[in-house]
Amino acid sequence: MDPRDDELSTRLSGLVDVDVVQAELPEGRALNPTTVEYDEEHLQRLRLIRSLIQLGGLSVARTREVLEAVDRPLDAFETLGVVHHALPVPSANTADTNAKDGEDDDGPEGAADEAVPGGAAARVEALIENMGRQISDASPHRPALAESLAALSRLGTDYTADDLIPYARLATSTADLDFAVFDGIEDRIALAERAVVLIVLFERVVRLLRRLAQEDANHRRHHRRACGRGEHPAE
Numbered sequence: 462m463d464p465r466d467d468e469l470s471t472r473l474s475g476l477v478d479v480d481v482v483q484a485e486l487p488e489g490r491a492l493n494p495t496t497v498e499y500d501e502e503h504l505q506r507l508r509l510i511r512s513l514i515q516l517g518g519l520s521v522a523r524t525r526e527v528l529e530a531v532d533r534p535l536d537a538f539e540t541l542g543v544v545h546h547a548l549p550v551p552s553a554n555t556a557d558t559n560a561k562d563g564e565d566d567d568g569p570e571g572a573a574d575e576a577v578p579g580g581a582a583a584r585v586e587a588l589i590e591n592m593g594r595q596i597s598d599a600s601p602h603r604p605a606l607a608e609s610l611a612a613l614s615r616l617g618t619d620y621t622a623d624d625l626i627p628y629a630r631l632a633t634s635t636a637d638l639d640f641a642v643f644d645g646i647e648d649r650i651a652l653a654e655r656a657v658v659l660i661v662l663f664e665r666v667v668r669l670l671r672r673l674a675q676e677d678a679n680h681r682r683h684h685r686r687a688c689g690r691g692e693h694p695a696e
Contacts, residue, residue: 512657517548544656550605581611587622
């Protein structure tokens with residue numbers, strides 16, 4: 462037996478679990494009644510299934526829907542759109558983007574299912590127009606952003622469309638960096654997997670980079686030296 466087959470079998474066994482078995486995974490090639498051969502295509506699909514379920518928080522049913530969509534002859538734009546709209550949407554109603562689909566929310570449409578004041582929705586539309594953004598009318602991110610702005614307003618903190626423009630410009634720069642990662646990936650399954658990893662896991666990295674920058678800004682603006690390990694802030 463080719464050593465590469467042993468390695469592939471080991472990698473597959475580490476990925477297979479109950480959720481993966483329930484999802485639509487193509488059967489391997491039967492060599493005999495007790496032996497099934499898998500190839501790199503199976504491993505790639507397993508990684509995508511695992512990413513959607515374990516990282517993206519999707520249910521098995523919604524994972525099947527994404528796989529069925531990705532299996533269609535989609536181009537890169539359509540593949541990324543399917544994944545982007547399938548993943549849970551962060552909002553004022555979800556504590557984390559990794560909330561299990563069907564448990565803490567109702568999917569993309571449920572991320573901002575409470576009534577959103579018209580003012581917040583209008584600010585989102587004004588921002589999109591002012592930035593010249595191309596956003597689908599069906600985008601789940603529109604109502605999610607409106608709900609988050611409404612939640613801030615309820616706490617007495619209002620951000621106008623103009624206030625949000627500098628943040629939106631920074632987000633555009635980040636999105637351009639994100640999509641540079643996708644350049645050269647032609648396989649739809651590989652593209653979908655990379656998108657899940659980037660949207661779910663790397664988003665946490667970006668948030669933490671912002672926290673580090675805020676910590677640095679606090680020190681710089683107040684002319685304080687950062688404490689070394691084992692040190693404590695000066696009284």
